[in-house]
Amino acid sequence: MRTALISDIHSNLPALEKVLADIDRRGVDRIVCLGDIVGYGPDPIECVDLVAARCEWSLMGNHDFGVLYEPTNFNSAAEQAAYWSRARLEEGARLDPEKGRRRLDYLNRLRVRVLLDERFLCVHGTPRRPINEYLFPDDATNSPSKMEQIFDRFDVACLVGHTHVPGVFIDDPDFLRPAEFDGTYRLEEGHKVIVNPGSVGQPRDLDPRASYAILESGDAGAAVEFVRCEYDVRTTVEKIHAIPELHDWLGDRLYEGR
Numbered sequence: 001m002r003t004a005l006i007s008d009i010h011s012n013l014p015a016l017e018k019v020l021a022d023i024d025r026r027g028v029d030r031i032v033c034l035g036d037i038v039g040y041g042p043d044p045i046e047c048v049d050l051v052a053a054r055c056e057w058s059l060m061g062n063h064d065f066g067v068l069y070e071p072t073n074f075n076s077a078a079e080q081a082a083y084w085s086r087a088r089l090e091e092g093a094r095l096d097p098e099k100g101r102r103r104l105d106y107l108n109r110l111r112v113r114v115l116l117d118e119r120f121l122c123v124h125g126t127p128r129r130p131i132n133e134y135l136f137p138d139d140a141t142n143s144p145s146k147m148e149q150i151f152d153r154f155d156v157a158c159l160v161g162h163t164h165v166p167g168v169f170i171d172d173p174d175f176l177r178p179a180e181f182d183g184t185y186r187l188e189e190g191h192k193v194i195v196n197p198g199s200v201g202q203p204r205d206l207d208p209r210a211s212y213a214i215l216e217s218g219d220a221g222a223a224v225e226f227v228r229c230e231y232d233v234r235t236t237v238e239k240i241h242a243i244p245e246l247h248d249w250l251g252d253r254l255y256e257g258r
């Protein structure tokens, strides 16, 4: 079974379209999304519709939650973007009530956690605070008790998003970037891992290319291949710059991948 893992799209339609085309070229059985479809970027409506059409399911991310309800602990640019995204979705529901309501309903029904194939625990943040907690690469060395508590919360492997940094946490503990294992990480029985596919629409590992992963799983074991995908960053940046409610920085950071 080949499962494409996408996450943290953040209303970046050019990035999402490129990633989906790349996934189609490689051939997968299903696509799942680990949350944050919206927030930050210029195309919330189009991204929700595309995820709803193409993904088997998506999780509730902190930005999806913030746009629907209350953007708590957001910086001012993120908060303003959340209110603007909500206004766009509400406007969409006014212009086309049936489609618009179905779209809002889709967002409202996003789940907080999914146990995929009874093996892979999927959450946006961490298993102990599924929507909001960050598991940063530095935590592997700086926060042993946090790592221990989080690893205690699942059995085989955990799939997360939220930090926008692709890689694998192992129980040593350590964080391994894809370059450290040539892009494909093989899961070994008895060794728990946490996998982050990185972000489609706002990478933060100093590589501006869209990031996602393909999980290959079967009776013989499982492996995760990390993939990067060039997209037209400038189009997204220019759209952001043209919307007064979206801070210019939200566009500029995409050029640097941070």
Ligand SMILES: [Fe+2]
Residues within 6 Å of the ligand: 008, 010, 036, 061, 063, 162, 163, 164
């Ligand atoms: Fe995010």
